[in-house]
Amino acid sequence: MKKIVGLLLCFILFSQNIHANSTSVIIQNRRTNVTPVKVEVNGNNLQSKFAPFAYENRTLVPIREITESMGANVAWNNQNKTAQISLGDKKVLLQINSRAVYINGKKKLIDKGSIPVFASYPKENETKTMVPLRFLSEALDFNVEWNQEKQQASISNIKTVSVMKTKDNQVSSESKPSEKTNNKAVDLRGKVDASDQVEPEKREISKKVKAKGPVTVVIDAGHGGKDSGAVSSVDSSVKEKDLTLQVTSRLGDLLRSKNYEVIETRTRDEYIGLAKRAEIANENQAEIFVSIHFNSSNSGLASGIEILYAPEDKVKIKSHEQVHLAKALHDELKKATGSTMRSMKKRPDLAVLRWTEMPAALCELGFVSSPEDMKNITQDSYIEKLAQGVANGIERYVNNYVEFE
Ligand SMILES: [Zn+2]
Helix, strand or coil: CHHHHHHHHHHHHHHHHHHHHCEEEEECCEEEEEEECEEEECCEECCCCCCCEEECCEEEEEHHHHHHHHCCEEEEECCCCEEEEEECCEEEEEECCCCEEEECCEEEECCHHHCCEEEEECCCCEEEEEEEHHHHHHHCCCEEEEECCCCEEEEECHHHHHHHHHHHHCCCCCCCCCCHHHHHHHHHHHCCCCCCCCCCCCCCCECCEEECCCCEEEEEECCECCECCCECCCCCCCEHHHHHHHHHHHHHHHHHHCCCEEEECCCCCCCCCHHHHHHHHHHCCCCEEEEEEEECCCCCCCCCEEEEECCCCCCCCCCECCHHHHHHHHHHHHHHHCCCEEEEEECCCCHHHHCCCCCEEEEEEEECCCHHHHHHHCCHHHHHHHHHHHHHHHHHHHHHHEEEC
C-alpha cells in the first residue's frame, strides 16, 4: 500500500511539474499549451528565450537559433514562406504549414506533427518560425537522441563539422558519426568537440591578453555569397551580407589608421564557411576576433543592438575571460550610436565564438526587420557610427585588457 501511495504521490508531483512547466503559444490563431523541451547541440544547451517545445509529440525549435547553433545557413523567402537551410552539401527546403519538404531537390512528405509553423510567444510578443528538430537534424546528418526523463533532445553533428572543415581544407574525410573515437580525432583537429564543455581540469584563465607587437584584430563580415543572411522585410533589397561588409570595410580603415593589424575574413561578396572564419583568426594568432551581423525578427517589433560572446567556462578552447570585450563593445556602441542596447548574451553554441581561441564577440548591429532600425542602418552616416562604436570598443578593450610584452 505504501508503495502505491508513494507511486501515486510521485505521479501527482510529476504531473504538477509538467503542468507548471507548460507554456502558452499561439499556433494558427489557436492558443495552445505546450511543454518546453531542452535541446542540446553538440553538448551545448540551445540558448533562446523562445523555448523549443513538444507539439503533437514532435519537438519544434526556432529556426534561427537552431540553424545558427548547427552552423547551418538559412535563407528565408517571405513571399512563399519557405526556408532553405544549407549545411555542407545538404540543402533542405521547408515551407510553413506544409508537409512537403525538399532534400537536395528531392520531394518528401513529413508527418503532420512535424509541419513547420509560426508560433507566437505572447509573453515576448514575438512570432517565431518553428521547425521540426528530428526531421531537420536527420536531413542534415545529425544524430538525434531523446532523453525522456530530462525531456531533452540532444543532437550532434560530428560528421558534418569534419566534412565542413575538410571542405575548407580540400581534404577528403570519411568519418562516420557512429565511431566516437574516430570523431574525436577528425573533429576539427581536437579544437571543436562534442565534449568541449568545461571539465574539472586545471586551466589557466587570464583576464589580460599578452601581445608582442601590434594587436591583430580579425574582423568578420557575417554571411556572404550564396548566404545572404537576413533579408529585410521592410525593403527586400537590403541584405545582411551587404550591411556587414559595409561596416567591416569602414571598421578596417578606422583600425588601420590606429596602427592595428587588421585581417578581414572577407572583403567582397563571397561565401566563407564558419569553420574557415575561426581558422583564419586562429592561424594568424589574432588577439581579438569581432564578427559583425545584423538581426531579424518575424514580428518586426524587435529593435536595437546586442552583443554575443562565448563565456570561457563553457568553451574549453578559451583561455581568457571573454565578457570584457563584449562589455567594451556594448558600452562604446551605445555611446557612438545612441541606439537601444538590448543585451549581452552568452552564446557558447555559436561557431565563430566557440571555435576562436582568442577573446571574441559577435555584434548584432540592429534589426533589418525593424522599420525603426532600418531608417538608421540604410544610411552611410549611421554605418560610420556603428564602425566607430566597434572601433572604440576594441580600443577600449586593448587599453584595459591587452598587455604588451
Ligand atoms: Zn547573421
